[in-house]
Amino acid sequence: MELLPLLCLCLLTRSGITSAQLNGPPLIKVEQDRDVVLPCSPSTKENIEFKLFDWKKVAQKDAGEKEVFMYDAGIHYNSGRPGQSEQFKGRVSHFPDELKHGNASIIIRNTKISDSGEYTCHFPRLQPPQIFHIKLVVGASPKPSITSPKETKDWSLLRCEVHGNPEPEVEWQDSAGNKLPAEKPQVEKIGDLFYITLNVTVTKSDRYRCVATQETISHQISAETDVYISGASPKPYLNILETKDGVLLQCEVLGASPEPEVKWQDSDGNMITSEEPQVTKKGGSYDVTLRASVTKTDHYRCVVTQKTINHSISDKIYVPLNAGSQTHPSDQNLRKVMIGVAVGVLAEFLFL
Numbered sequence: 468m469e470l471l472p473l474l475c476l477c478l479l480t481r482s483g484i485t486s487a488q489l490n491g492p493p494l495i496k497v498e499q500d501r502d503v504v505l506p507c508s509p510s511t512k513e514n515i516e517f518k519l520f521d522w523k524k525v526a527q528k529d530a531g532e533k534e535v536f537m538y539d540a541g542i543h544y545n546s547g548r549p550g551q552s553e554q555f556k557g558r559v560s561h562f563p564d565e566l567k568h569g570n571a572s573i574i575i576r577n578t579k580i581s582d583s584g585e586y587t588c589h590f591p592r593l594q595p596p597q598i599f600h601i602k603l604v605v606g607a608s609p610k611p612s613i614t615s616p617k618e619t620k621d622w623s624l625l626r627c628e629v630h631g632n633p634e635p636e637v638e639w640q641d642s643a644g645n646k647l648p649a650e651k652p653q654v655e656k657i658g659d660l661f662y663i664t665l666n667v668t669v670t671k672s673d674r675y676r677c678v679a680t681q682e683t684i685s686h687q688i689s690a691e692t693d694v695y696i697s698g699a700s701p702k703p704y705l706n707i708l709e710t711k712d713g714v715l716l717q718c719e720v721l722g723a724s725p726e727p728e729v730k731w732q733d734s735d736g737n738m739i740t741s742e743e744p745q746v747t748k749k750g751g752s753y754d755v756t757l758r759a760s761v762t763k764t765d766h767y768r769c770v771v772t773q774k775t776i777n778h779s780i781s782d783k784i785y786v787p788l789n790a791g792s793q794t795h796p797s798d799q800n801l802r803k804v805m806i807g808v809a810v811g812v813l814a815e816f817l818f819l
C-alpha cells in the first residue's frame with residue numbers, strides 16, 4: 468500500500484513534473500506565455516463523461532479562490548456554463564476524448580505569472596469524493612541564448628541572455644564545470660520577468676556553458692557554445708635521445724589548437740615510421756610528443772600541420788650517426804687506450 472503514492476510520484480516526475488517539497492503537491496514549471504497541461508485522474512480511472520469535476524485555484528495572500536474549470540456531465544465553462552473566473556476565461560479547456568479513460572486534465576493556454584499557485588481538481592460526487600493538488604509555477608527560465616558580440620584571434624566575448632521569474636542565478640562555466648570570473652550580471656525587470664545578461668571574456672578554446680538556476684522552483688537549464696581561439700602551433704622542440712640500440716628523435720609541440728598532425732621526415736621528405744604520438748589536452752589546446760628511431764646519418768625534420776587553420780611549421784635537426792655521436796667520452800678514452808695498446812703490441816711485434 469505504501470508503494471502506491473511513491474509510484475504515482477515517479478510517474479509524474481517522468482512526465483516533467485517534480486515534487487515541490489517532499490510532502491508538497493507535485494510541481495509543474497512552465498515558461499511564461501506557454502501552454503501547460505495540469506494532469507488529473509480519479510484513482511478508479513472510470514469513465515467520467517457523465518460525472519462532475521471542478522478545477523479551482525487555491526486562495527493566496529493577495530487573491531481569493533478562483534474558479535478555473537468546471538465540468539458536469541457535458542456542461543462546462545466553454546459551453547456556456549457561468550461562474551468561471553475572469554482570469555481564466557477563454558484560456559482553459561478539457562480533453563473530451565480522454566474523459567472515458569478517466570482523464571480530467573485541463574490545458575491552460577498562454578500562461579501568465581499570475582497563474583502561478585496551487586490548484587485543486589475535485590470529484591465531489593465520487594464515492595468517496597476525491598481531491599488532487601498540484602502546484603504551478605509560471606516563469607521558468609527557457610534555454611539561455613548565447614551570442615558572441617566581439618571576438619579577436621586571441622579572445623572572445625561571450626554573452627548569455629536568459630529571463631524568468633523568480634530571478635534566475637546565471638553563471639558561466641568551462642567544460643570542466645569550473646565557474647568563470649564573469650562581469651557583473653545586468654538585471655532588468657520587464658513586466659513580470661527578470662532579464663539577465665552575463666558577459667564573460669574567454670581566451671582559450673573550449674566548450675563553455677551558461678547555466679541559469681531558479682533554486683526556489685528547483686529549475687536549472689543551460690546552453691553551450693564551442694569557442695575556438697586560433698592556437699597556431701609554435702615551432703616544435705626537437706631532441707636526440709640516445710638509447711642502447713640507436714638514436715631516438717623526439718619532437719614536442721606545445722599549446723596548439725586545433726589538434727595538430729605531427730610527422731617526422733628524412734631529408735628526402737619521406738615520412739619515417741614513428742611511435743604513436745602522445746597527446747595531452749590542456750584546457751582546449753594540445754601538447755603532442757612524437758618519437759621516431761633512426762639509424763642513418765641525415766637531416767631529420769619534424770612537421771606540424773593544422774589543416775583547418777592552414778598552418779604548418781617545422782624544424783630540422785642533424786643526426787650524425789656514424790660519426791661517433793653514440794659514443795660517450797669514456798668510450799672515446801677507452802678507444803684511445805685500446806688503440807695505444809694495439810699500436811704498442813704492433814710495435815713490439817715489429818721489433819721482435
Ligand SMILES: *[C@@H]1O[C@H](CO)[C@@H](O)[C@H](O)[C@H]1NC(C)=O
Pocket residue numbers: 504506508562565570571572
Ligand atoms: C490526459 O490527457 C492529456 C491530453 O491528451 C494527456 O496529456 C495526459 O497524458 C493524459 N493523462 C493520462 C493519465 O493519460
